[in-house]
Amino acid sequence: MTLFRKSVEAMVGYVPGEQPKAGTKIIKLNTNENPYPPSPAVLPAIQAELQHGAERLRLYSDPGATALREAASELTGVPANQVLHGNGSDELLALLFRAFLEPGESIAYPYPTYVLYRTLAAAAGAGVQTFDFDTDFNLPQGLFGCDAKLVFVATPNSPSGTQHSTDKLRELARSLKRGVLVVDEAYAAFSPTNALELATSEPNVVVLRTFSKSHSLAGMRLGLAFASPDIIAGLGKVKDSYNLDRLAIVAGAASLKDTAWTQQNVAKVVKTRERLISGLRSLGYEVLPSSANFVFARAPIPGGGKSRVELARGAFEHLKAHGILVRYFAERLLDDGLRITVGTDDEIESLLSCLKDYAG
């Protein structure tokens, strides 16, 4: 007899993208990390917190992560009481389930999208309503007016890289009967637009940001939620008190203040992304327009005996055999393509050259 909840017993845990061992010579284009280092302001901020033999680490961190939230407020113009800090946006997503979802209530999201929404729903034993994207990845009509308690929309969406307009998202938020719209903007920095204004204008919208992509701090686990003061206060009640450690707080605050560095890195990634897209297209791949730091590329329409799915999987294995990790999803609507993180120009060159060698 298991002691676990039925939902937990039945579920499969989230499987994160492969993490090669330290020291392995790998081109890692599988988990949408930033190829460039974090802001040069991060290291001195951490060092300052480590003074006197790291003596300060014996004391608890600030439960309110004030330095981080105030930096976020200064940068965005959103008042600090409308900002909450998370141990990665993953923790904030889990928090939303704990705060809003009564037993028996359901969540909704378009398909395909970030797999974690499904994993969290499975763990919580929540009902799930999914609505397939059309081929252009427009917001599915079924989401509008649905009765889910939490509606998750990633924009730019993973793994497609496509983005939704703020007007459309506002319309979705207002259409919900009794639900909260969670706008997951993990990749928004790589797009010219974002929907942050909805966090202050709509009472039922939560906008999430992460430091793992544009801030090159995936290893420090930092995320932010923006929403109405009421929502932020309620989420704060269910959050672990000391959810961020001392070094994460100062690293995040320092990175937020160095906007020049972030913008410069983002510009480099966007430039390489366009190069990657045209390179893939010239190899016959069908690439969706991307507003993120990755692209989704469908395998070329096959001439020989192999299907597109076989070609995509084959290309994934071929790359892996040559030390290049990309992401392959063995799932409906995704199994004929690859999600490829935008690396450095050199890394993308190696990828394209390796793909060119792959006969299929």
Place this chain on the structure above:
Amino acid sequence: MTLFRKSVEAMVGYVPGEQPKAGTKIIKLNTNENPYPPSPAVLPAIQAELQHGAERLRLYSDPGATALREAASELTGVPANQVLHGNGSDELLALLFRAFLEPGESIAYPYPTYVLYRTLAAAAGAGVQTFDFDTDFNLPQGLFGCDAKLVFVATPNSPSGTQHSTDKLRELARSLKRGVLVVDEAYAAFSPTNALELATSEPNVVVLRTFSKSHSLAGMRLGLAFASPDIIAGLGKVKDSYNLDRLAIVAGAASLKDTAWTQQNVAKVVKTRERLISGLRSLGYEVLPSSANFVFARAPIPGGGKSRVELARGAFEHLKAHGILVRYFAERLLDDGLRITVGTDDEIESLLSCLKDYAG
């Protein structure tokens, strides 16, 4: 109309002990931190992870925190697949709720104990069975054979500092009809004994440890759970993938390996604790025996017009006015005493001298 769960709307968030602003001159004896710095091995371990301008922080941390879990396994002899890492033991406590508690199920714990169990139950909308300790803080009989899904026992207990025998805890675990016994050993390092063996011998026991007390790493947010391979695997399914950042993992591993440092600090704290206890007793305080890095001291039996509760609260305010923070709980069975963290000898000297001046 609120969008939050009813339980979340109704609850009051956990109120952590006061955190004075950096730079404030305060003797901080209110949140059971260690007065001594972390192991000298911690700083170089963090520095190594920050090489090359902190370049490595752009990459996700190890979801399995292998370095940390293997160090814990080496130190304790518990196999690594029976160890799970948490963002503080607070995260592990929240995880236990998510993993084990079906809607409608309840938890149980003795009273008074760590307040977070109650807060987490309130957030989850879980039923709560509490059983009062007797004056000697023996395990209440009502816990034995109860039908709660999760039973929480802190040992040494906070805020009393008292400890339960491993035999009694084993008996409790075996008496549970369908429940998991969570043995919260945050303070076990300050006692000559602990109940870790139950994690490997009993299929329904989870033992929790923290780095916030004996390892002087409260600011790094690190905790460990020890249990059967089945329980650890199930908890791993509901855990956030990357719940520890890169610096926390290496800091924790380095600290675990430096057993000499930890033991030496613990010995100093235990010595000062005994000094604190006799000092408080000579001032007329009634002090419970303590196996932790804090003591619970009931105010002297009053001679004048004031009650014990008034004296305790008055002493708390008097200390605070003189820059000494201790913990006062305005709760049943606790409101006539103070919980005082064991600081350095000098800090304890100041505390005792300040208490001596307090006329009441």
